[in-house]
Amino acid sequence: MTIKVVAKHYVKPEKVEDYIGLSKKLVKETLKEEGCIEYGLYQDSKDPLVLTMIEEWEDNNCLERHFDSAHFKEIVPLTTECFEKEVEINIYNKIV
Amino acid sequence: MTIKVVAKHYVKPEKVEDYIGLSKKLVKETLKEEGCIEYGLYQDSKDPLVLTMIEEWEDNNCLERHFDSAHFKEIVPLTTECFEKEVEINIYNKIV
Numbered sequence: 001m002t003i004k005v006v007a008k009h010y011v012k013p014e015k016v017e018d019y020i021g022l023s024k025k026l027v028k029e030t031l032k033e034e035g036c037i038e039y040g041l042y043q044d045s046k047d048p049l050v051l052t053m054i055e056e057w058e059d060n061n062c063l064e065r066h067f068d069s070a071h072f073k074e075i076v077p078l079t080t081e082c083f084e085k086e087v088e089i090n091i092y093n094k095i096v
Numbered sequence: 097m098t099i100k101v102v103a104k105h106y107v108k109p110e111k112v113e114d115y116i117g118l119s120k121k122l123v124k125e126t127l128k129e130e131g132c133i134e135y136g137l138y139q140d141s142k143d144p145l146v147l148t149m150i151e152e153w154e155d156n157n158c159l160e161r162h163f164d165s166a167h168f169k170e171i172v173p174l175t176t177e178c179f180e181k182e183v184e185i186n187i188y189n190k191i192v
Contacts, residue, residue: 042188092138
C-alpha cells in the first residue's frame with residue numbers, strides 16, 4: 001500500500017517567494033526519484049502563508065531514501081528560516 | 097488547475113470504528129461523483145486517532161456539488177459526534 005505525506009508549513013510573509021523558489025528545485029529533483037508517485041506544493045486558498053507539500057510514495061523505504069537524497073539534504077535546511085513555526089508533518093497509511 | 101482538500105479529524109478512541117464505517121460509505125459514493133479525482137481516508141502512522149480525508153477535485157464547482165450531494169448531507173452530520181475537536185479543513189491550489 002502506498003503512503004501519503006502531508007507537510008504543512010506556516011511561512012513568514014517576507015519569505016513566501018524564497019520558499020516557493022526553493023520548493024521548485026526540490027519538487028523537480030524529487031519527482032525523478034524511484035517510488036515517488038506524487039510530490040507537489042500547494043497553497044491554502046484562504047491563507048497564502050500556509051504552504052503544504054502533499055506527497056505519495058510507493059512505500060516507506062522510498063520515503064527514507066528521499067530523506068537521505070542529496071537534493072533533500074541540500075535544500076530542506078535552507079527552507080527552515082522561512083517558517084513562522086515548526087512544520088507539521090503527518091505520514092499516512094490508506095484505510096479506505 | 098485541480099484543487100486538493102485535506103480534512104484532518106481527531107477521533108475519539110471509542111469512535112474510530114464508527115467513523116471508519118461511515119467514511120467507507122462516503123468514499124464509495126463520492127468516488128462516483130463527476131470531477132472527483134481522488135477521495136480517500138488515511139490514518140496517521142504514529143497516531144491512529146488522526147484520520148484524514150485527502151481529496152482531489154477537478155475544480156471548485158465540483159467540490160461545491162459534493163458538499164450539496166445527498167450522501168454528503170446524509171453521512172457527514174452523523175460523523176460529528178466521533179470527533180474530539182473541530183475538523184481542520186484546508187482547500188489548496190497547486191503552486192509547483
